[in-house]
Amino acid sequence: MRAWIPSEALWWLGLYGGCGVLLPWLLRWTQQSREGLDVSPRRMFQGGELGLFGLVLAIATVLDLQRSNWPSLLIGVNSVVVGISGLMAASAWLSDYSRMEEGLSSHDERTWVDSRRLLFLVFSIAFTTQVLLTHSAEAWRR
Amino acid sequence: MTPTIPSQRLTTARIRMSDSAILAGCVSLVYAFILMVWPTAFPHLLARIFYGGYFYRTLAALLVVANEVLFASIYRRRNQKASPFTAVYIALLTITLVFVLRGVLTIADEQAQLAYFLQHRSLHGGVTPGELLVYTHLGVVAGIFLPYLVVRMTQNYVSATQFEAEAKARQAAAGQ
Numbered sequence: 001m002r003a004w005i006p007s008e009a010l011w012w013l014g015l016y017g018g019c020g021v022l023l024p025w026l027l028r029w030t031q032q033s034r035e036g037l038d039v040s041p042r043r044m045f046q047g048g049e050l051g052l053f054g055l056v057l058a059i060a061t062v063l064d065l066q067r068s069n070w071p072s073l074l075i076g077v078n079s080v081v082v083g084i085s086g087l088m089a090a091s092a093w094l095s096d097y098s099r100m101e102e103g104l105s106s107h108d109e110r111t112w113v114d115s116r117r118l119l120f121l122v123f124s125i126a127f128t129t130q131v132l133l134t135h136s137a138e139a140w141r142r
Numbered sequence: 143m144t145p146t147i148p149s150q151r152l153t154t155a156r157i158r159m160s161d162s163a164i165l166a167g168c169v170s171l172v173y174a175f176i177l178m179v180w181p182t183a184f185p186h187l188l189a190r191i192f193y194g195g196y197f198y199r200t201l202a203a204l205l206v207v208a209n210e211v212l213f214a215s216i217y218r219r220r221n222q223k224a225s226p227f228t229a230v231y232i233a234l235l236t237i238t239l240v241f242v243l244r245g246v247l248t249i250a251d252e253q254a255q256l257a258y259f260l261q262h263r264s265l266h267g268g269v270t271p272g273e274l275l276v277y278t279h280l281g282v283v284a285g286i287f288l289p290y291l292v293v294r295m296t297q298n299y300v301s302a303t304q305f306e307a308e309a310k311a312r313q314a315a316a317g318q
Binding site: 070071073074077078081084085088091092110113114117118120121123125127128129131132135136139 | 250253284
């Protein structure tokens with residue numbers, strides 16, 4: 001049985017990952033390495049910024065879904081699930097930001113873990129959605 | 143507000159929103175991997191299970207087992223005693239989500255049959271294996287992630303309500 005590699009889905013997700021995580025991290029790294037500061041990912045994204053990237057990724061996936069030839073009900077249900085996971089990822093950053101605005105102590109460790117895990121969830125759903133979109137487009141062509 | 147009350151409230155074990163994210167994400171990636179390895183056989187297997195009539199039962203059983211194992215592992219990792227009420231609540235939420243998926247799939251099937259009838263004037267059609275593939279993925283991911291999200295929100299609501307009741311009781315006691 002022939003395995004199938006959805007190159008289009010891999011390309012888009014590589015682009016999302018590159019522009020959303022690697023590029024900001026490299027920019028910060030080049031900026032901070034001159035100043036001799038800690039440049040680990042944990043230090044960089046301790047305020048839950050990865051959660052914001054999760055929201056951007058979720059929005060991009062929903063936009064991709066809108067352009068697909070799937071039935072409207074399927075697009076709607078899929079968009080709701082992707083949207084909820086994206087909003088939850090962003091809430092990791094939002095709750096930490098609100099705590100700091102109110103003058104409360106920031107839960108850096110908890111925020112980092114939450115945002116990282118929720119970004120992984122959004123990334124996985126987005127990746128599988130792209131695979132499913134490519135799979136259905138190929139089935140449609142056949 | 144006395145300083146002892148918030149610290150007492152924080153000692154209770156709480157489910158976090160991200161607790162189920164890793165499992166849901168891994169399941170989603172495994173699903174994509176299976177589809178890439180068996181692009182034809184996997185959708186047909188799902189369709190066979192679906193039209194065989196035991197799709198929802200299988201899905202509900204798998205999700206309930208996965209969620210309960212995750213729930214036990216969360217409490218074990220934090221050295222807390224697991225509440226049986228929360229375990230039952232998670233199982234009920236999971237089964238409810240499978241019922242919601244069943245409703246959505248029924249509507250989708252009716253819509254597809256109606257569209258086929260209007261186009262070809264014959265009673266066939268229905269949800270295709272490709273669509274079933276997408277609905278199953280959504281059901282699996284939502285069935286793991288959403289029950290924990292609801293539990294988290296319920297815990298927030300209950301603790302806020304308890305906090306208000308305690309504050310009112312303290313005010314009443316201070317008034318007397």
